[in-house]
Amino acid sequence: MGVNDHARDADGLLSIETFRALPAFARDPVNALADFATRADGRLVRLHLGPFRPYLVAHPDHVAQVLHTDWEAYQREGMFWRPLRRLLGASILGEGEPWRSSRDVLQPLFTSRYVRGLTEQMAVTIGERMDELQGYADRGEQVDAARQMAGIINQAVIRALFGGRISRADGERLAPAYDAAATSIGFRLLMPFLPYSLRVPGDRRFRKAVATIDALVMPVIAAAREETRSGRAGGGDVITALCEARAGEGPGADRQIRDDLVSVYGAASESTAMTLTWLWPLLDAHPQVAAELYAEIDRVVGGGPVTPDHVPRLVYTRMVLQELLRLYPAGWIFPRMTVREVTLGGVPVKAGSQVLISPYATHRLPALWPDPDRFDPRRFAEEGGHRATRRAKYAYFPFGGGPHQCLGQHLFFVEAPLLVAAILSRFRFVIRSPGPFTASPAASLRPKQTIMLELRSHRPSAVAA
Numbered sequence: 001m002g003v004n005d006h007a008r009d010a011d012g013l014l015s016i017e018t019f020r021a022l023p024a025f026a027r028d029p030v031n032a033l034a035d036f037a038t039r040a041d042g043r044l045v046r047l048h049l050g051p052f053r054p055y056l057v058a059h060p061d062h063v064a065q066v067l068h069t070d071w072e073a074y075q076r077e078g079m080f081w082r083p084l085r086r087l088l089g090a091s092i093l094g095e096g097e098p099w100r101s102s103r104d105v106l107q108p109l110f111t112s113r114y115v116r117g118l119t120e121q122m123a124v125t126i127g128e129r130m131d132e133l134q135g136y137a138d139r140g141e142q143v144d145a146a147r148q149m150a151g152i153i154n155q156a157v158i159r160a161l162f163g164g165r166i167s168r169a170d171g172e173r174l175a176p177a178y179d180a181a182a183t184s185i186g187f188r189l190l191m192p193f194l195p196y197s198l199r200v201p202g203d204r205r206f207r208k209a210v211a212t213i214d215a216l217v218m219p220v221i222a223a224a225r226e227e228t229r230s231g232r233a234g235g236g237d238v239i240t241a242l243c244e245a246r247a248g249e250g251p252g253a254d255r256q257i258r259d260d261l262v263s264v265y266g267a268a269s270e271s272t273a274m275t276l277t278w279l280w281p282l283l284d285a286h287p288q289v290a291a292e293l294y295a296e297i298d299r300v301v302g303g304g305p306v307t308p309d310h311v312p313r314l315v316y317t318r319m320v321l322q323e324l325l326r327l328y329p330a331g332w333i334f335p336r337m338t339v340r341e342v343t344l345g346g347v348p349v350k351a352g353s354q355v356l357i358s359p360y361a362t363h364r365l366p367a368l369w370p371d372p373d374r375f376d377p378r379r380f381a382e383e384g385g386h387r388a389t390r391r392a393k394y395a396y397f398p399f400g401g402g403p404h405q406c407l408g409q410h411l412f413f414v415e416a417p418l419l420v421a422a423i424l425s426r427f428r429f430v431i432r433s434p435g436p437f438t439a440s441p442a443a444s445l446r447p448k449q450t451i452m453l454e455l456r457s458h459r460p461s462a463v464a465a
């Protein structure tokens with residue numbers, strides 16, 4: 001381990017740090033990335049992972065270059081994306097013309113104005129699920145935080161995407177199938193150079209999961225396209241908008257619609273559910289933050305039900321979520337591959353090199369974030385819930401940036417406060433699993449351990465906004 005590359009800047013300082021990284025990376029890739037980035041202190045990092053030698057980009061200026069200024073030189077290929085393409089197809093999560101055409105169709109559907117229509121329905125779905133949680137609380141039965149978050153978010157997202165076309169029972173088959181695909185792929189995500197002729201752990205489970213997803217989604221698309229053709233489509237959901245946008249296209253469009261729906265479903269549900277799963281151990285470990293959060297929700301929402309109208313007044317809740325996304329950005333790593341030779345952070349990088357972007361690593365750089373491991377929502381206080389002007393733009397980028405920036409930010413910042421406020425206006429919780437809870441390197445950052453919660457009914461004493 002140590003410095004042995006020789007790119008120097010004008011002051012003669014080494015501008016790249018090289019780590020023989022395999023043991024640390026194999027043990028805990030998530031924290032290994034954060035550790036390498038911190039030790040490199042703003043310089044580009046080269047990781048030696050056996051035959052695989054990606055660059056790690058953590059400094060905000062370098063992140064800006066990759067995601068924004070020179071984005072066309074850094075494409076979603078190779079590590080992570082190549083295995084994922086077998087699940088997602090050529091879609092909004094791809095590159096080139098299929099990505100552009102999907103982005104043009106999908107972007108208008110997730111603006112803050114359009115999202116408002118989707119979140120009315122989400123609030124109803126979330127409200128219904130609170131009655132189920134009440135049952136667990138009344139019976140004194142513990143609930144698995146990740147499963148509950150995924151179950152609720154999944155139902156809300158499926159409703160926004162498919163309207164009423166997928167039953168709750170089928171929705172509950174889609175979620176574990178997607179989950180199986182996302183987790184069984186772990187080996188290949190990090191080792192993209194392995195040929196597919198070589199069977200690796202998870203391959204068979206992955207193929208089965210993709211087949212289940214297609215069996216659920218393809219007939220729904222065929223029916224929705226038929227409704228659009230015959231003018232019977234109801235509208236208001238994403239599948240209808242996709243079918244309308246692609247009405248003039250041939251049968252191949254079914255596949256494109258499938259790829260976009262599965263991609264948005266994956267991007268929207270896994271990321272949100274896993275983010276919210278981390279909330280419970282953090283609140284448990286920080287009772288003062290929890291108390292401030294509870295007080296705001298009691299004041300704004302009272303005894304509920306929570307509606308999208310409450311969300312703008314849930315200012316501290318938003319700060320908690322921003323800080324949660326700093327420490328546990330669901331998209332903890334999103335790699336790129338250079339398609340031409342570039343200079344990055346003063347270092348010449350050849351075409352075909354793998355570049356790793358990790359918000360998890362950047363968000364924990366002590367030079368940008370004093371006491372980086374401390375959970376402190378007040379870091380976002382001066383921003384009134386918006387990005388700080390004094391911080392470099394790419395010091396905080398849980399939703400990526402540039403032309404591929406996440407389409408779901410508006411949705412997240414309505415949906416997540418709705419769910420958190422719905423739960424905490426009705427319940428208090430105790431964690432019944434021992435912890436500590438550590439990060440597992442799946443497609444979305446998730447806790448390795450199960451987090452069991454005991455819910456207790458809560459009646460707010462002060463009901464005033």
Ligand code: HEM
Pocket residue numbers: 076092093094103110263264267268269271272275325329330331334397398399400401403404405406407408409411412
């Ligand atoms: C906690 C929640 C979420 C996080 C942390 C998150 C994070 C991200 C990140 C980091 C990217 C950039 C990927 C890249 O540059 O390669 C991205 C892209 C994307 N996200 Fe999200 N996301 C979240 C929620 C959502 C939701 C709710 C939706 C629903 C619409 C969504 C839809 C998308 C789409 C479609 C893209 C691809 C955009 C493109 O390449 O043009 N995300 N997300």
